[in-house]
Amino acid sequence: MRFLLYNICYGTHGNQKKFPLLGLLGGTTNHLGEIIKFLGEKNPDVIGLVEVDNGSYRHGKKCQVEHIADQLGHFHSYRSKYAENSRWQQVPIYNKQGNAFLAKDAIHKEKFHYFDKGMKKLVMELELKEVTFFLVHLALSFKTRQRQILHLYDMIKNTDRPHIVAGDFNAFAGEDEIRLFMSASGLKNADVNMQPSYPSRGPKRHLDFILHSPEITVTDFEMPRVDLSDHLPLVLDFEIGKKSCT
Template identity: 75%
Template sequence: MKFMLYNICYATHGNQKKLPLLGLLGRTHGHLDELIGFIGDIDPDVIGLIEVDGGSYRAGRKSQVEMIAEKLGHFHSYRSKYGSDSRWQRIPIYNKQGNAFLAKDTIHSEKFHYFERGMKKLVLELELEKVTFFLVHLALSYKARQAQILHLYHMIKETDRPYIVAGDFNAFAGEDEIQLLMSASGLRNADPTLQPSYPSKKPRKQLDFILHSPKIKINRFEMPQVQLSDHLPLVVDFDILEPVAS
């Protein structure tokens, strides 16, 4: 199975190159088609998208998730990354900022969890036939981020299925920030070389991670060197280890 994690910066990176603020406020202006073409060439079975627009003026009032899913022929699951009672839900452009999963196969179930701390609270859980995925976009504040990581640990330890935890962790100190999470849960980093993923032009920081449980075997990890967003995409091919018959 092939999985892609990609923070697409609301498909406004063409504007962001000129003025960083436009990464939040700029319009897509056809850049989404370039992203869809690239994702289609990689042909992942499952895609975890960070910073995707659910239908603001930025995307012409159309859901980027639905447009991507339609062109790729994928099922999809989307939710705003702010809690339902968050003040950010009352601001038109913010309440369309979310995260999403897209999958070739039928989605067996989806769950939407929320952290207690931080501005971005969503944890998107996707269950396929043999594997479960968790998608996160953690807080910029170190203290809030550490509280979220602890909450995430208690969340994922409840699953007994093979699972992947992926997202933009905003871990400015790299893997060191999530060592306790990995040690306590048994999670492993799909990228043993710890390559930086941000910014895409000259990567210096390892903000994006794909972590996996011991029941998953990573066959290949790659980070395509494309500048379609301010982050680089992460791609893994993996197998699910079958239990040994007794």
């Protein structure tokens, strides 16, 4: 099975290269097509997308997730990354920002959890036939991020299925920042070489992670050097049912 994690920056990176300060506010229609082409070439079974637009003017008031899913022929699941009672739900553009899963096979179950601290609170849980995925986008503040990581541990500690925890952790100290979380949960880093994923033009920080339970065996891992977002994508090939050697 292949899992691809990608913070796509709302599909605005093409604008950001031209207009660094205002690019995030620009349209995405043309650039999103390049991202879809890349995703199709990698042919993942499951995709975890961080920073997707659910229908602001950026993409002509159309949901990026639905458009991507339609082009790839995938099932999809989307949710705003802000809690329902968050003041950010009342702010234009922000209320269309979220995260998403796309999957070739039918989604068995989906759940949406929320941290008790932080601006971005969403944790998406996706259950497929043999594996469960958790998708996160953690806080920029170190103190808040540590609270979220503790809460995340509470969410996953009783998971009795093979599982993957992935996302943009915003861990500016890299794996060192989440080492205790990994030890307590038994999760392993699919990227044994701890490659930096940000910024894509010259990666220096290890912000994005794919962590997996021991029942999952990593058969291949790569971080393609594509400049379609400010983050690099992470691609994991894995099998289920064996102890990983990583």
